[in-house]
Each structure stands twice: as structure tokens, then as C-alpha cells.
Amino acid sequence: MQTRVGFIGLGIMGKPMAKNLVRAGFPLVVHNRSQASVEELAKLGAVAAVSPRDVATQADVIVTMLPNSPDVELVALGANGIKEGAKQGQLFIDMSTINPIVSQRVAKELATVGVAMVDAPVSGGEKGAIDAALSIMAGGEPQEFERSLPLFQAMGKTITHMGPLGSGGFTKLANQIIVAINLTAIGEALVFGTKAGVDPQKMIRALSGGLAGSKCLEMKSEKILSGDFGPGFKIDLHSKDLNLISDAARSVGAPIPMAALVEQFFAALRVRGRGGFDHSGVITLFEDLAGVQVRKQ
Numbered sequence: 502m503q504t505r506v507g508f509i510g511l512g513i514m515g516k517p518m519a520k521n522l523v524r525a526g527f528p529l530v531v532h533n534r535s536q537a538s539v540e541e542l543a544k545l546g547a548v549a550a551v552s553p554r555d556v557a558t559q560a561d562v563i564v565t566m567l568p569n570s571p572d573v574e575l576v577a578l579g580a581n582g583i584k585e586g587a588k589q590g591q592l593f594i595d596m597s598t599i600n601p602i603v604s605q606r607v608a609k610e611l612a613t614v615g616v617a618m619v620d621a622p623v624s625g626g627e628k629g630a631i632d633a634a635l636s637i638m639a640g641g642e643p644q645e646f647e648r649s650l651p652l653f654q655a656m657g658k659t660i661t662h663m664g665p666l667g668s669g670g671f672t673k674l675a676n677q678i679i680v681a682i683n684l685t686a687i688g689e690a691l692v693f694g695t696k697a698g699v700d701p702q703k704m705i706r707a708l709s710g711g712l713a714g715s716k717c718l719e720m721k722s723e724k725i726l727s728g729d730f731g732p733g734f735k736i737d738l739h740s741k742d743l744n745l746i747s748d749a750a751r752s753v754g755a756p757i758p759m760a761a762l763v764e765q766f767f768a769a770l771r772v773r774g775r776g777g778f779d780h781s782g783v784i785t786l787f788e789d790l791a792g793v794q795v796r797k798q
Contacts, residue, residue, distance in 0.1 A: 507560030557586030728796030
């Protein structure tokens, strides 16, 4: 009998992830605050649920893709939440990027009603979600990871069991440090070169072929050159992640001086009303400071 999957959180990332589960043949029950996304999934054959509790009563495995730690706690443990509709033997897979300490706390609460948990945040942005090419970093018991694997294979390409519950979250936060610092360095470098009179398009081509090349430069160069910062991943959300990193770093006693500096750059962008920009829009802060635009005129 095919595993019946509940999916909660149909945002920029969650909606295409849920669509890929439908395409892979999983019977799907969905819930989201915005009904438009629920209706879109219903047209593909998913069943609409009125609450997380309703999802839990109908599903064998429940997946969440939510903005932040409080959202996951509310959906999992709050009124009309997953715990209220839970059944012995269910599996909860949280694919949100949240504080791993919160993941461990939620797992402990759900275990009291017989629900196992895997934390499995993702990297790859909206395009990776659409293309079912996400990198999925999972934490949890080996048997629960194996149980999750068919779902992961429908949504991602690089799937790694990182270790115990919380390991996935810590790995994702490490990923977010690298991405934030990389995008900031790209922005600073391209503004520097443009201010000096170098063609930014040629600069990107040259840099991409050397040691300065990166996935960030490859995937975000067109946004930078066009000045179209429609979000694949919002500055608001990456700023949230940088705050999570600060909290998690304090909990494990790890200094993160570069991430702390970049956190302030992202905070400055939000003050300027650019929190809805794609995170590659960090370059606009350096454009402001230098009085030059990298984007095509």
C-alpha cells in the first residue's frame, strides 16, 4: 500500500516539493494558510485538509516546510496541531530551516505519542525545488531515514544522512553561513570591479572559470546582471537563518565572526525595505555605498 503523505507549508519551496511528491505517485493531503496553493495542489489530485491536526489524522508520514522555529512548534504541538491528530507509528519529517535545538524539543514531545521525527532541511532554492534537485541533509535514526528516503528521492538529488536528530539542521545552518558570505563577497567584488571600470559581465565570466568560481556565482549571476531580484530565497528568510546561526553557535560555543558581520549587512538591507529581494540582492548595499550599479543599464 502506497504511503499516504501529509504536506504542510506550500510556499516558494514547499509547493513545488509537494507537486513532485504527487508526480512521484504519493497520495497527498495538504494544508497551508493561503488557500490558493491548496487549491492548486487539489487540482493535481491532492486532498485539502483544514488544519495540521486534520493532516495528521489522514497521513502515514507528515512533511512540513515552514518559515521558522515558532511556526514548526505551533504546527507540531499547538492547538489543532499534528500532535493532537497523531497516531502511533507515524513519521514527522520537518524540512524547514529552524533551530536544531527546537527540532530536538519537538521530537521529544512527539515521541510521547509514538511519532518519530527526522529533521531534513534543504538547499537548492526555488529552482532546485521545482527540478526535484534539492540537496537534502537529514538527521534522525537510521531506520527513520530509510523510511523517509523514497520521499527524499522524489524531491532531491543529493541526499545525505548526517547523523542523529538535529544534525540536518546544524548542517543546513553551516550551508547558510557559506552561502551568505559567498553572496556578500560576490557583491563586494563585482561592485569593486565595476567602480574601477571593468565590464561586470566579462568579470563574471572570468571569475567563474577560476578559483573564485562557485555555485552561487553560477546560479545568481543573471539576477545580479539584470537587477531582477525577484526571490528564489528572500533576504528576510536568510536574515532569519543568520539569526538562527547566532543562537545555535552560542548553544555549542562556536565563534562565527564572519557570519555575524554578514548578519548586519542583511539587517541593513531589511531596514532599506529590501527584505523581499532575493538574497543575491545583498549586492545593492555595496552599490549604494560605492554609488555605482552593476546591473545592465
